[in-house]
Amino acid sequence: AQRVTQPEKLLSVFKGAPVELKCNYSYSGSPELFWYVQYSRQRLQLLLRHISRESIKGFTADLNKGETSFHLKKPFAQEEDSAMYYCALSLRGGSQGNLIFGKGTKLSVKP
Amino acid sequence: EPEVTQTPSHQVTQMGQEVILRCVPISNHLYFYWYRQILGQKVEFLVSFYNNEISEKSEIFDDQFSVERPDGSNFTLKIRSTKLEDSAMYFCASSSQGLAGDTQYFGPGTRLTVL
Numbered sequence: 001a002q003r004v005t006q007p008e009k010l011l012s013v014f015k016g017a018p019v020e021l022k023c024n025y026s027y028s029g030s031p032e033l034f035w036y037v038q039y040s041r042q043r044l045q046l047l048l049r050h051i052s053r054e055s056i057k058g059f060t061a062d063l064n065k066g067e068t069s070f071h072l073k074k075p076f077a078q079e080e081d082s083a084m085y086y087c088a089l090s091l092r093g094g095s096q097g098n099l100i101f102g103k104g105t106k107l108s109v110k111p
Numbered sequence: 112e113p114e115v116t117q118t119p120s121h122q123v124t125q126m127g128q129e130v131i132l133r134c135v136p137i138s139n140h141l142y143f144y145w146y147r148q149i150l151g152q153k154v155e156f157l158v159s160f161y162n163n164e165i166s167e168k169s170e171i172f173d174d175q176f177s178v179e180r181p182d183g184s185n186f187t188l189k190i191r192s193t194k195l196e197d198s199a200m201y202f203c204a205s206s207s208q209g210l211a212g213d214t215q216y217f218g219p220g221t222r223l224t225v226l
Contacts, residue, residue: 032212043115044154044202044217051212086154090212097210098144098167101154 002027004089006102013077014110021072021105023061023087031089033070034099035061038084047072047085057081077109113137115218117203123224124193132188132221134203143186144204144215145178147171154202160186193225 003026013019025031035047048056050063050070061072070087087102116135124130136143145157159166160178177189186205190197200222204215 036217043219046214046216049212049214088154097142097206097213097215098156098159098169099146099154099215100156101146103153 002031002089002091002100004087004100004102006085006087006105008105009103010106010108012108012110015079016076019074019077019081019107019109021085021087021107023070023072023102025068025070025087025089027068027089027091029091031063031091032097033061033063034088034090035059035070035072036086036088036101038086038104040083044086077107079109079111082107082109115203115205115216117201117218117221119221120219121222121224123226126195126225127192130190130193130223132190132201132203132223134186134188134218135184136186136203136205137207137216138184140205140207140216142166142206142208142213143178143180144206145188146202146204146217147199148202148220149196149199157188190223193223195225198223198225 005024033050036044037047038044059074084104086104088099090097118133143160146154148154156169158168158172175191179187200220202220203218206213206215
């Protein structure tokens with residue numbers, strides 16, 4: 001079965017430090033991978049998706065098919081990056097692109 | 112910027128009662144979804160809907176659940192006879208194309224508490 005694993009429930013870093021939120025997936029086909037973010041009291045919103053290969057708010061994520069990973073990275077964390085981050089997978093060839101989420105990692109950036 | 116809206120923000124109900132959760136997707140979107148998140152657990156897919164039909168549903172979406180698009184704007188999730196374990200945040204989402212790489216836009220969620 002398809003699965004997304006985010007091993008860290010909580011990640012705490014100081015402002016200016018590099019941050020890496022880990023995401024591994026299990027799926028034998030070609031996945032579409034996403035990072036969604038939920039700031040305090042706000043809705044889930046798309047941060048980035050691997051197909052776009054873009055950097056959003058300084059975050060990047062590279063799909064590594066060999067390691068089945070899609071880790072989210074930022075070289076210098078900011079306090080406003082504090083939020084819940086969810087890695088999600090949808091299946092190419094799936095008729096509706098239903099998302100399979102990881103459990104999420106809470107990022108806390110301290111001043 | 113258009114947003115998905117959901118009402119109510121919080122619903123409290125007694126076990127065995129019926130509840131209807133409402134969503135207004137983004138107006139030009141054609142694909143609609145319901146997800147739920149039990150406290151402390153992951154966001155889970157419930158159902159997807161297109162062209163007035165269910166496209167896919169998960170194991171969670173049993174006979175107690177139904178979805179409907181009663182008019183041109185609303186998309187509803189009905190739970191016929193609520194159980195304690197239905198207590199969760201319910202998120203509605205919509206997308207324009209329904210493809211695997213398409214962005215889904217989420218509503219703010221409805222917190223359902225079953226007593």
